[in-house]
Amino acid sequence: xxxxxxxxxxxxxxxxxxxxxxxxxxxxxxxxxxxxxxxxxxxxxxxxxxxxxxxxxxxxxxxxxxxxxxxxxxxx
Numbered sequence: 001x002x003x004x005x006x007x008x009x010x011x012x013x014x015x016x017x018x019x020x021x022x023x024x025x026x027x028x029x030x031x032x033x034x035x036x037x038x039x040x041x042x043x044x045x046x047x048x049x050x051x052x053x054x055x056x057x058x059x060x061x062x063x064x065x066x067x068x069x070x071x072x073x074x075x076x
Contacts, residue, residue: 059066
């Protein structure tokens with residue numbers, strides 16, 4: 001999903017949209033081999049956060065909104 005190799009960039013441009021993966025058919029030997037496993041792949045994937053020096057647990061958007069907003073935590 002995050003590869004910058006040419007094959008991955010090309011495949012992502014054909015099958016990924018803002019709302020998720022496409023539902024219509026395209027001619028692709030790679031995509032037709034993995035599309036049925038996409039949901040399982042996403043369920044078993046995790047984020048690689050790197051060094052953690054730019055991560056804010058409370059203010060970063062983890063689940064659609066920052067945790068302080070989701071949990072209604074007042075500003076300090």
